[in-house]
Amino acid sequence: PPLIHFTVLANLLVAVAFGWSAVRSWRGAPPLPPYLTGGMLLLAAITALMHHLVLVNYPETPAPGTGWSLAATLLLHTVTPLAVAADWLLLTAPRTLRLAHIPLWLTAPAAYLGLVLTRGALLSPGSPTRYPYPFLDVDTYGYAGTLTQALALGLLFTALASLITAVDHIRPNVAGWIQHRGNRISPPAAGGLK
Known part of the structure; x- marks a missing residue:
């Protein structure tokens, strides 16, 4: 089932966050907190980098195929991560992410690992898609090997989260520049569009 894949779950979380952000913007509420936007960026980056x-x-990874399958693969692994990165770069204020956010961001991959291992233990051996990713296959690597690979990935995800945080502190304030320009139809003090 597709819902067990990290890609699908991460994309669902991103869709919920983007939807929530749109509703907040429409209502005039403040933007989402940085720990959420940074977390969505990390999930999207993990999805793209792990796939590509x-x-x-x-060799066990199925080819994307054609038609809808190819479109879904492209959308979930490439388009959405690029959209999340563009949203973060263009529409959020810089210098708001903190190293203290990283443990919170890593709870999603850690919870996913727990879900996959628990699900795999409950399904009978030989069940199709018992382990959705080859590097998490306990039948192949055993628990020690699988957890070692998961730990290595966790360290890489931590490094990626640290890189995102560092980039946040040196990137330009594009969002502020866009807001400062204002709309070109009404003068700055005239209120909304006329």
């Missing part, structure tokens, strides 16, 4: 750098190198 890791999964494509596993």
Whole structure:
């Protein structure tokens, strides 16, 4: 089932966050807190990087196919992560992410690991898609090997989260520049669009 894949779950979380952000914007509420936007960026980056750098190198990974399957693969692994990165870069204020946010961000991949291992233990051996990713396959690597690989990935995700936080502190304030320009139809003190 597709819902067990990290890609699908991460994209669902991103969709909920974007929807919530749109509602808040429409109501005139403040934007989402930085710990949420940073977390969504990390999930999107993990999704894209794991697909493009890791999964494509596993022979067990099915090819994306054609038609809807190819479109879904492109949307979930490339388009959405790029949209999340563009949203973060263009529409959020810089220098708001903190190293203290990283443990919170890593709870999603850690919870996913727990879900996959618990689900795999409950399904009978030989069940199709018992372990949705080859590097989390306990039947192949055992628990020690799987947890070692998961720990290595966790360290890489921590480094990626640290990189995102560092980039946040040196990136330009594009969002502030966009807000400062204002709308071109009404003068600055005239209120909304006329």
